[in-house]
Amino acid sequence: MHPQRKQRLQIIVFVLIAVAIAAGLLLYALRENINLFYPPADIAAGKVAVGQQIRAGGMVREGSVERSEQNLQVRFVVTDYAADLVVNYDGILPDMFAENAGVVVAGKLTENGEFEASEVLAKHDENYMPPEVAEALEQSGGSSEAEY
């Protein structure tokens, strides 16, 4: 083979191997680190295993927010008006967190059926509804207006 062609071939083979290894790692890392969104109704229906990292979301039920007197423990109910999910969180809630507003929580389900949140997300816009939440509400047939 022409030496130059040979070198080019070697380089191409090398690049392909590198890319293949990278792709393998990539898919592995991706599989370990993605989490899926579930509305409360799906969680109540037992579609989520205890301890699985997921995101959940819906509306914060009015009057459900309870704070601890001593620390930053907070407990609230997220609902899609088909099912409720009790969420426990230790930390600072975002500025836009409010009762009767949309919220997304990331974390996992505990043995007692409650949700241990490691992160609470509410966007910086009072008109904004997290798209997952809007969809979940649509599917459950409920809406925030239905409550009034």
Place this chain on the structure above:
Amino acid sequence: MIPEYSHFSLVLALCLSVLLAVLPLYGALRGDRQLMLTARSLATGQFVFALVSFIGLTWSFAVDDFSVITVAQNSNSLLPMHFKLSAVWGNHEGSILLWILIHASWTLAVAMFSRQLPVDILARVLSIMGMIGVGFILFSLLTSNPFERLFPNVPQDGNDLNPLLQDIGLIIHPPLLYIGYVGFSVAFAFAIAALSTGQLDSAWARWTRPWTNVAWSFLTLGIALGSWWAYYELGWGGWWFWDPVENASFMPWLAGTALIHSLAVTEKRGVFKGWTVLLAITTFSLSLLGTFLVRSGVLTSVHAFASDPERGFFILMFLCAVIGGSLTLYALRVPTVKSQVRFSYLSREFLLLLNNVVLVVAMLTVLLGTLFPLLMDALGQGRYSVGPPYFNTLFVPLMALLFALMGLGPRARWKSSTKQQLFKPLLSAAVACTVVALLSPFMLPGEYHLAVALGILLSAWITVTAFMHLHTAIYSKSESRLKLQRIRASHIGMLLGHVGLAITALGVVLTSHYSSEQDLRMQLGDSVTTGVNGQYTISYVNDGEERVDNYLAQYVLFELSKDGKVLNTLRPEKRRYLAQQNVMTEAAIDAGLSRDVYVALGEKLDADAWAVRVHYKAFVRLIWLGALLMGAGGIVAVLDKRYRRVRSARSAMSPTFDGTAQSAG
């Protein structure tokens, strides 16, 4: 009438860019010198009318003309003047107009500073820039007209600028970022022009390099500024979130970094031509992809995009045209491009190729992580999110590999080095770096982290080898002494770039291991300690309320002390912006090179108590300091005098290059 004049001016800019896209290229194909020479004046005209249009919109913001929808939605009479002006690009329509203005500026700059270029190449380059201009001006006029009026119901006052954007960081971040994004269109235009003539040679690489460097520098600074802004303004104290919007700017940066290195090889050795062109196309396409991701609403939700698809569809089509067109041209032309040079596996060429592979893999990692959720959503496979662990898992080993290579690259010779030449001087450097790295975590307070030692090792390795490279370059063997007059701007540029990256990496490693974060409930009289050994104390000494310009601030005063000595008073705020009643967190930071103490208010828990977030951020400033050096390095490298050697550039051209014999692919 100002908005109408501005609108008309934008239409004129469109007409001129259409002419620019057509006439010089037609001239180049026909060999008509007169037509080719129109490029320069058309580029000037396009710039002037884009500028007039931009000034017009700025004027509408400055005088609170709320009959203009964009102004009504994104400004407010209470807004201080500097924020009224920056509100021009704090919204979709205005930022696209800024895009257009910056693109027109780059086009003009190419027309002005490329007098040494053969006329027909310049004509082709400017025509391609013109085509991109047409795309974006059309986008603005058809889908995002910033001058649309709201008659007859003119609102009394505007909606206000998003409070997050009412900040100095957001005045300068978008322009810097856009200068970088759009600047890669120059590298793209040069690549396409060279492809269309089939003349991919080292002269082409030499013309492209300074433009690419400048664009890359601005992108670097833009990203760093965005990171700094997110750090102090979002109130969470993180400096990088792997958010899709951040990734959108990081992907072109990674590809652009690969491009500037690959261009170096093409210029010096005439190899990797096809690869370099592909990178130029990729980099610009990623800039457009970033624009698409950020501007189409596709990130909020694929469905939001589907319900209002006009804008996203336009950019997507534009993106397809750019990628499809350029790749077709590439496929047609590249088989005819041949490199006649060989190199060994210990050559600088090969090491730079490795660097390119790592950077491209890193870019693909980010691309996959960013697009995966969109893809799954579009396919109806559920709503996924890809978190920072994914990116960190892949990025840390990739970067470690890259940094290890960065020490070898500059030391290796072009074409081939013997193991003796390459490794012998590096061995002592490697040993020294390892010893320093293993010992230095002992000097830092807190636990010993092996990861920190590794980080210090790699940073030291990059720094030491960068200086060794400079030393070799200026060492005169015949006189056995250093000759400072041999230092060239490109040496300094490379040194700054590499050392800058080392400093950023060091900052990342140190801040990840020595920082701490506490969320707690505090009221008057409470105090808390922070820092690696708890040497800092933060005490709640007072609180209150104050009305400022367009917001109402609730604040808490904290006294920061170290070993009983008061250092500073920190005043974090919770602001309620009056126009929209938006609540915003304003963190208070005591900044220093070795550490930041960062205090932010959460919510008010009851009459006396606040939720308070206290961060101790070790060496976080190094991250942005390093990025500043990198950005400076890119600019300094451009000052190298070989880019100003007018005649020698021309002499590198082949005789067919008088603009007659070639046809476009």
